[in-house]
Amino acid sequence: MKPDYDVVIMGGGLAGLTLSLQLKQERPETQILILEKRGESAPTAAHKVGESTVELGTYYLREVLDLKGYLDEKQLPKHGLRFFFSPRHKDTIEKRVELGPRERLPVPSHQLDRGTLENELIHRSRKSGNEIILGAKVEDVTLSPDTLHEVRFSTDTNKDQTVSAKWVVDATSRHALLKRKLGFAKEIEHNVNAVWFRVDREIDVTDWSSDEKWQSFLEPGLRRLGTIHLMDKGYWVWLIPLSSGATSVGIVADGDLHPFTEINRLERAMSWMEKHEPLAHQMISPLLDHVLDFKVLKHYAHNSGRIYSAEKWAVTGESGAFLDPFYSPGTDFISMNNTWLTDLIIRDMNGESIELHASVYEKTHLALFDSWIPVYQNKYQLMGSTQIMVIKIFWDWAIYWGIPCLLFTNKGYTNLSVLKRLFSNDESAGRRFGALNNQMQKVFLEWLPYDTGDFTERYIDPFDIQFLREFHRGIEEQFSPRELITKVEENLEKLEKIAAEIFRLISNQVHGTPMDIPVDPYTMQLFPEENQSLKTSIAPDKEMNEQVRVMWFYPVKETVS
CATH class of the missing domain: 3.50.50.60 (FAD/NAD(P)-binding domain)
Known part of the structure; x- marks a missing residue:
């Protein structure tokens, strides 16, 4: 039939x-x-959440579906993800540690009006x-x-x-x-909720301070085009500009630290914001007559x-x-x-x-x-820790740009020979990549009680770091299947070195250990229950250490073993 x-x-x-x-x-x-x-x-x-794209999805829309012309003409360009930390200074935005690109990005992304x-x-x-x-x-x-x-x-x-x-x-x-x-269906242990609404007005965080030095960090208009994240323990607040002239405002919060009932209505969300993000509340509350909608999503992960x-x-x-x-x-x-x-x-x-x-x-x-x-x-509890989050965000970008984006833009995910080479056993690069990231994320949690520094008035640009520049610019580079496998393996080796240097700095800050200690990035622990095995010991790398220190705020005890 x-x-x-x-x-x-x-x-x-x-x-x-x-x-x-x-x-x-x-x-x-x-x-x-x-x-x-x-x-x-x-x-x-529209009422849908999901207005911000990053590099992999942008490549799909622009290059695979050939929407490049439409996106450039009808949707807003996005000036990267932008983060504001320093929770003790939430009423003065220029005093917060700010992370985001200064200059326009070589690989595009967009703010989408869905x-x-x-x-x-x-x-x-x-x-x-x-x-x-x-x-x-x-x-x-x-x-x-x-x-x-x-x-x-x-x-x-x-x-x-x-x-x-x-x-x-x-x-x-x-x-x-x-x-x-x-x-x-499968459950997932990630008790995080989201609420969001649209305001029929532009909201530009650049207007939140008259400090000339802070204003001068970026070209006029670029801050507004970033996906803004205002952060503290257990939550982040987003601001996303839309091509219609409206602005999307969202609260995403760990339900164990910020109960859903505190944010699940507009008036409750604004009261919560007054307590946790007072400057944002001050700037947004006069615009409530222009709210277009209000939506909630409880326990969204599945x-x-x-x-x-x-x-x-x-x-x-x-x-x-x-x-x-x-x-x-x-x-x-x-x-x-x-x-x-x-x-x-x-x-x-x-x-x-x-x-x-x-x-x-x-x-x-x-x-x-x-x-x-x-x-x-379990990472929302880290969001009030400035140094941890700066390191974590740069690490998360490195692993994302260095391997998944590269595989997608080079059609590696639909090439069985590539997938077999990268994911066939525990020693293959794809499997090791997952294990390496998992171990690094565990270290971030171990570090939490020790990141107590009050850091302020700093601007951190990811593209000041060479390995991040290289990973980002490499996203659209084209390789044959054999070259792609080699490039993924090279990027993994670089990620192993990055992880080892990050761990040396953390251990130096927490324990005072020398900066040349041997590190196995697949078994590294700040508080091992017994002596750690060193199956893959990564030697200190001076050049990589210098790059990682660009994002390091604590003083380093320059000792050697």
Whole structure:
């Protein structure tokens, strides 16, 4: 029996719409239906969270989907992620330690008005030949891999419609139809909540101080274009400018340290802000008459036991797994998710067996997600510790730019030979990368009681550090598969040296140990229960030590063993 469609995508948000474009781009004859429950165009300054992109997701939108011209013309450029620490000085922004790029970045990213973007994606998807039904509520899915899947949905004018398809993709976001139907939800221990609202006015933190020296750190207008993070223990507050002229304001907080009931209504959120971010409250409270909406998301992190099936169904976007918005990774995971899924669907449509690819892609996707959990889990308690967070953010950027971004822009995630070489065993570079990051994140937690310094009036630019410049500029460099593997292994070796030098500085500050102690970055601990084994001892590296010290605030006890 001939199907009504090759692919039915349930959900017409960012994940589903970008998937429809990618599939059509790769195989124009593919017949695609998108069912979206929203009955009309998305509003400007839409209620959705996720306005900030970073490098991997930006590459996907600009280069893979060819949205470069649209993004440059209709959406705002983003001047990186910008962080304000020094919690004892929250009423005087120029006294806070500030982390962010001074100059315009070589690799672009964007601040997205999701409503405007999704309307554009609907237009482009329809123009490419895809069918989109707005106001369509999916009622049920009958999966029949040996024949055809059936999707039953209703609209205002027709209460019971059924279509058949070779492939069914769940892009229903947190509704997660397939996850609930097939029971593959997984819990994740990350009790963090978010609330956010839009103000129909520009908010520019540059206006929060008249200090001329502080004003001079950046070109006029660049601070406003960053994704602003105001931070203290257990929370961060975001400010994100939108192309509509509105500003998105959000509070993301650990529920164990800042109960959800303190922020889950606008008046409560503002009272909380008055207590914890008094300057932000002072600047935002006069604008409350211009609030466009207010949304909440309780315990937003969720995991998934399945992503792709050789039986021709899959999930994408938040229908699968979602971790945390702190580094704006949502579009990144959509980009990887859709790229793996597009590869599977195109292979299947071309008559190839996809069992091996589906299995490898799912394992890789879930392992990658699991490897990022330690970046966020239990880390909100670190957000009031200035030195820890400066080091951690630079470390997290280094690992992100140095390996995952590089693999994506070089199509490494859909090359089985590359994946086999990098992830086949515990000694392969991809597995060691995950282990190295996990150990570094444990060290940050061990260090917490000892980072008590009150640091103030400092500006830290990530691009003052050579290895971060090199990792960032290398994102768009193109390699053959063999060269890519070599480059990943070289970057991992550099990351091992960075980790070792960071640990030497931390141990020097906590214990007074010499700066030339042997360090195994895979077993390093500030308080080992017994003598640590040194299977991989990294020798001191003077050049790397000098780079790491750019982000180090404590005095160093210059001793040698």
